[in-house]
Amino acid sequence: MQVQLATGIDQSDYSKLENNINIISFTQCKELALLFRTSMDFLAQLTNEEKPHLRKNKWPNSASSDENLTRLQYLRNKHNMTQKQVYEILEINQSNYSKIERGFRNMTYQQCKQFAMLYHTSMDYLAELTDDENAYLKND
Numbered sequence: 001m002q003v004q005l006a007t008g009i010d011q012s013d014y015s016k017l018e019n020n021i022n023i024i025s026f027t028q029c030k031e032l033a034l035l036f037r038t039s040m041d042f043l044a045q046l047t048n049e050e051k052p053h054l055r056k057n058k059w060p061n062s063a064s065s066d067e068n069l070t071r072l073q074y075l076r077n078k079h080n081m082t083q084k085q086v087y088e089i090l091e092i093n094q095s096n097y098s099k100i101e102r103g104f105r106n107m108t109y110q111q112c113k114q115f116a117m118l119y120h121t122s123m124d125y126l127a128e129l130t131d132d133e134n135a136y137l138k139n140d
Helices: 002-007 011-018 026-036 071-078 083-089 094-102 109-119
Strands: none
Touching: 026 109, 071 094, 071 109, 083 094
């Protein structure tokens, strides 16, 4: 019941999530990570590391030359990729991708997972739960 109140996930859906029957939303994953004090990457089964990176409130980090960049823009530039390359690799509609990157549209849970794998970072970093852009150790 506490999980339901904290996240807005009803009991039936939460039961399905625990049994890997239902896909979680980006917002639900973020809320569960905060509630359980774990990482989104652990919940997404990208890592076996339960403990999240240190939660900080400082961004952008000193590696970014433009403080107005979103994290997706920063990472795309860091990896010398164009928007077109990214949306084609991830098979995202160009208009939707542009809105996600500029912060006008929320990414989905699956898109966050794909971005994290593409940029070798964590879902927590993309969700601004941490300022540590390093990826967690991958599952075996």
